[in-house]
Amino acid sequence: MFDLRQLTPSGAIGLLGLTVFLVITAFAPLLAPYNPYDIVGGPWEPHSDAFLLGTDNIGRDLLSRLLHGIRTTVTVSLAANLLAFAIGITLGFIAAALSGWGDQLLSRANELIMSIPTLIWALALLSMLPPSIEILIAVIAVLESTRIFRISRAVAVNIVASDFVEASRLRGEGLGWLLFREILPNAWSPLMAEFGLRFSFVVLFISALSYLGLGIQPPAADLGGMIKDNKDGIAFGIGAAMVPGATIILLAVSANLFVDWLSQRRRDPRRTL
Amino acid sequence: MSMFLRITAQRIAFGIMMLLMTSVIIFAGIEILPGDVAQAMLGQSATPDTVAQLRLELGLDRPAIVRFGEWLTNAIQGDFGRSYTNKLDIASEIAHRLKNTLLLAAGAALISIPLALFLGLLGVLYSDGIVDRVTSILVVGGISVPEFFMGYILIFVFAVGWQWFPSNAAVYDGMPISDRLYQMALPIATLVLATLGHMQRMTRAAILDLMSAPFIETARLKGLNTANIIIHHALPNAVAPIINVVMLNIGYLIVGVVLVEVVFTYPGIGQYFVDHVTMRDAPVIQACGLVFATVYIMLNLIADLVSAYSNPRIRHPR
Numbered sequence: 249m250f251d252l253r254q255l256t257p258s259g260a261i262g263l264l265g266l267t268v269f270l271v272i273t274a275f276a277p278l279l280a281p282y283n284p285y286d287i288v289g290g291p292w293e294p295h296s297d298a299f300l301l302g303t304d305n306i307g308r309d310l311l312s313r314l315l316h317g318i319r320t321t322v323t324v325s326l327a328a329n330l331l332a333f334a335i336g337i338t339l340g341f342i343a344a345a346l347s348g349w350g351d352q353l354l355s356r357a358n359e360l361i362m363s364i365p366t367l368i369w370a371l372a373l374l375s376m377l378p379p380s381i382e383i384l385i386a387v388i389a390v391l392e393s394t395r396i397f398r399i400s401r402a403v404a405v406n407i408v409a410s411d412f413v414e415a416s417r418l419r420g421e422g423l424g425w426l427l428f429r430e431i432l433p434n435a436w437s438p439l440m441a442e443f444g445l446r447f448s449f450v451v452l453f454i455s456a457l458s459y460l461g462l463g464i465q466p467p468a469a470d471l472g473g474m475i476k477d478n479k480d481g482i483a484f485g486i487g488a489a490m491v492p493g494a495t496i497i498l499l500a501v502s503a504n505l506f507v508d509w510l511s512q513r514r515r516d517p518r519r520t521l
Numbered sequence: 522m523s524m525f526l527r528i529t530a531q532r533i534a535f536g537i538m539m540l541l542m543t544s545v546i547i548f549a550g551i552e553i554l555p556g557d558v559a560q561a562m563l564g565q566s567a568t569p570d571t572v573a574q575l576r577l578e579l580g581l582d583r584p585a586i587v588r589f590g591e592w593l594t595n596a597i598q599g600d601f602g603r604s605y606t607n608k609l610d611i612a613s614e615i616a617h618r619l620k621n622t623l624l625l626a627a628g629a630a631l632i633s634i635p636l637a638l639f640l641g642l643l644g645v646l647y648s649d650g651i652v653d654r655v656t657s658i659l660v661v662g663g664i665s666v667p668e669f670f671m672g673y674i675l676i677f678v679f680a681v682g683w684q685w686f687p688s689n690a691a692v693y694d695g696m697p698i699s700d701r702l703y704q705m706a707l708p709i710a711t712l713v714l715a716t717l718g719h720m721q722r723m724t725r726a727a728i729l730d731l732m733s734a735p736f737i738e739t740a741r742l743k744g745l746n747t748a749n750i751i752i753h754h755a756l757p758n759a760v761a762p763i764i765n766v767v768m769l770n771i772g773y774l775i776v777g778v779v780l781v782e783v784v785f786t787y788p789g790i791g792q793y794f795v796d797h798v799t800m801r802d803a804p805v806i807q808a809c810g811l812v813f814a815t816v817y818i819m820l821n822l823i824a825d826l827v828s829a830y831s832n833p834r835i836r837h838p839r
Contacts, residue, residue: 360542363821364814365776368794372547372806375798452667456780459669461799475670482673483688485681493670500665 259509265502269322276319280312284469292478292486304488305477314491317469322499324385324464325450331389332450333443336396341427341435343397344404351401358397366391367456374462384454384463392450399442403435444507448500455496471496528829536822540815544596547810548589579605592807601808606800611808615790619812621692622782622789626774628705629712634767637717641724645732645751656721663718668777672711672784679707690787708785715777716770723769727762731755761828768824772817 255263272279281300282288286308293303301310343354361369369391377383407413413430421429455472457463464470466477474492481488576582595602601611643652666674680688690704731737732755740750779791786792790809797805 360539360546363539363543363818364547364810365772365817367776367779368810368813371779371795371798372810375801375806376803448665452665455667456669459667460780460783460795472667475673479673482677483681485677487677489673490677493667493673496670497666501661504661504665 256509258505262502262505262507262509265498266506269318269499269502272315273319273322276315280309280315282309282312284308284313284316285467292481292488301491302488304474305481310488310491313469313474314471314495317471317474317492318495318499320464320468320470321451321454321472321496324381324470325447325454328385328388328392328454329443329447329450331385332392332446333396333439335389336393337400337432337435337439338427339393340397340400341404341431342423343401344408345423345426345431347408354397355401358394361391362394366453370453370457371460371462374457379462379465381464384457388450388453388457392446392453396442396446400435400439403438404431407431407434441507441511444503444510448503448507451496451499451503471499525830529826532822532825532829536818539818543814543818544593544811545589547807547814548592549585596808596811601811602804604797604802604805606797606802606805611805614793615808615812617694618788618790618793621787622778622791625705625708625712625782625787625789626771626778628702628709629716629774630771632709633713633716633720633770636713637720637770638724638763640717640721641728642751642756644721644725645728645755646747656718656725660718660722663715666715667780668711668715669780669784671714672707672781675707675711676784688785690785692788705787708781708787711781711784712774712777716773719773720766720770723766724759724763727759727766728755730762731758734758757831760831764824764827764831768820772820775813775816775820 287306288309289299289303289307291303291305291307293299293307295302299309299311301314304310304313339354339358343351346354370387373387374384377387408431413426416426416430451471454463454470455475458470458472459476461476464473466473471492475489478486478489478492580588592602599612601615603609604611604614640652640656644656647653676688679685686706687704688707690708692701692704696704728751732750737750737754740754745754778789779795781787782789782791783795790812793805794809794813797809
């Protein structure tokens, strides 16, 4: 699946971008020149030798906050996405394996949650729950899992119909074996591509929530929250909010380019006239 | 026609059922959460006595099922009660703001849908050309730039840099339509940019999918030119998937509107919702949630009906 010799230029850019983001995520505290919570200068100081990207709305070093912000956003997004996939895949496979009324029940319940836009759900739920990172991750994961449920169920329905699954059923294997030993190994590659795609969605989603004030709570640095902190400067032509914004775009573009390459390798989409 | 009527009735019944279930979820979702509304309103430092007093005042001491029945019957009659925080009537506030929001969404849809369809067709006609390159950049851009940040980019360039448009969309009732559109220019542009690429891509994919069908092969063997094949043979059959794409994106617009309204401080329902979400104003959250869900479900219903009606087998039953 990851045959790097077949890497296309855009796939290479995506992979490179993701690697850089992962390195920053791992080593942000070592890379950051200042403590991201310390006020080290005046508000919105322009770029200088001391502050490579200038300072933010209350005089914290923008570069340090950016590096820590990337760390927070990437970690929280990864955690939420992993949890969402765990929930979505398990339930999706169960629905496909059960078929009949069990499938109906799960699928209808899923449609019901999907009948309200995710952002509306998230805002309503987060407004009533105590603000904490764990709860934020859980809420996003549950809402995201509805999309993953759909896809993993669709993938699994085809697998369940094949002979080797029938054979293992006749052999008397339990549901757990069916889900993780028969279906999962055959569903890996479409789900991997989906993971990358959903990851970039989750990054945007968490950033939007933080921007609205219901995501990651201050003073912790995260990309969406940094836009919220510095947005008032835009009216005066101060570009501090553009830095975290551009970073979100780079992160999402990297993930998308990489995913495009992954899924293009699975099927050739080139159908010309 | 009778078959169409039957499908219509079926879908509407399904939609109403869906709406009823979502209203239960919206109400219950806010109800069973651990945070207590009265506690949340008064803050952590409130004494148990004052919390109990407020619960009594808000009628929170009665069983949830009774309150749900009351809430739903009132909501159906267009009465959402009063906001906990500013004591204003929610229904009149929503009615006023929903108009602004729908205007914004409609303005964006009127530009982005025809444009996306046109670019989608171009993308099929020149599927390896420059059009396709440009639109695929637009697509990756569209799904990688958060819509609220797109708004700030436009503000930075067009409101602060060149000062062509205002950064705050200050609209009010009775404003001349030209002024209103001028104020709404940047929010509409933001929403168009956020949806355009995606819609173009899906239109293109839907038509390209059809281009491999046998009847298209026949048309080509007949010697028809590409434009003719697309317009007369592929497009009529692509109506159903395209309608779905369009509706999906209008649904997306409804959500995008929430963020865009906050960025441009546009007095719509999205901003109202977000303001009261941060204040934990349960009745407003429930009312707005129900309104958003209704719009969403109605759009899906329309999409279902249009795509069913566009199918000749349903339109002309034997």
